[in-house]
Amino acid sequence: MLKEHMCEGAVEAGCDEAGRGCLCGPVSCAAVILPDGFRCEGLNDSKQLTAHKREDLRKLIEKEALAWAVVMVDAEEIDRINILNASIAGMQRALDRLSVRPGHILVDGNKFKPYLDPVLNMQTPHHTVVKGDATYMSIAAASILAKTHRDELMTEYSRQYPGYGWEQNMGYPTKAHRSAIATLGATPIHRKSFRLI
Template identity: 60%
Template structure:
């Protein structure tokens, strides 16, 4: 069972993102505030769950959460500010949209920039340790998957329905054959001719 809070006696928002290591598409982040003492034995890091279970849990999270929101940063913005800053900006945008103001923030990973005047803590593999971060990982992942599935209808040759924009062999071969789309991150090494340079990866 994951932990229900990090900060004692504070309204706490958990944050996580999806799509950092992708060659195409926006990066998505979610912020979730769960009720005090909340329990759900099914919640876990979204990468540990089946697609079906993630979507089932999305409905439960949205029903049970005190507040939740999703923030988005576009490929154009990623190219301007880099993926690390874009991931943090997406989390800030999600926090901005919460209908309940948090008093503290816990974040999956090891990098974050202060949000307003709130205390925050970064937690490596936090999506497998804290319920609110796990919930945020599920929302970010499923809403981004929905977005990539929509883009896949417009650009089926890149196999985005399957790879969700990640650098699979089929995706890179499609870039070689068809070129790039408006949704590709042009600051990335799209053809994989060298090491893909990221501040961090999923």
């Protein structure tokens, strides 16, 4: 059973990303604030769910959340500032876009940077949580939004750049994807700072 809060009484935003280990496309970063008492059958780390279940949960989260936002950080910026910094920057931009200001931030993983709220003009306390998407509901919800929004985009890209199998591998480094890069070359959305072949 996932936990609802780390800090009782605080408006808490959960943050996560998807696509960090991919060879191409953006890293997708999400922030979600769920209402108190939110209950959702099957809410879990997005990697543990089927694509169909993730889509069902996405609709529910986007409808029921107090606030949510998804931000894409493109391959060019990833190459420029590295994938860790791009992931943190993306999650902070998603927080910037929330229509409700959080009093506390939960982040999946073990790295984050101090977040200065642009509306309140003060630093918002945060905690990083390893395996947070399997621990807290808000992080699990952010995980699902980040993953579903990115998968949708990569499926669109797969039509623009056929032959790489992105509609199945979503840009992850599968054998077929690496083989396609060797044959067809890299696309403009491949991450040049990653080992592509």
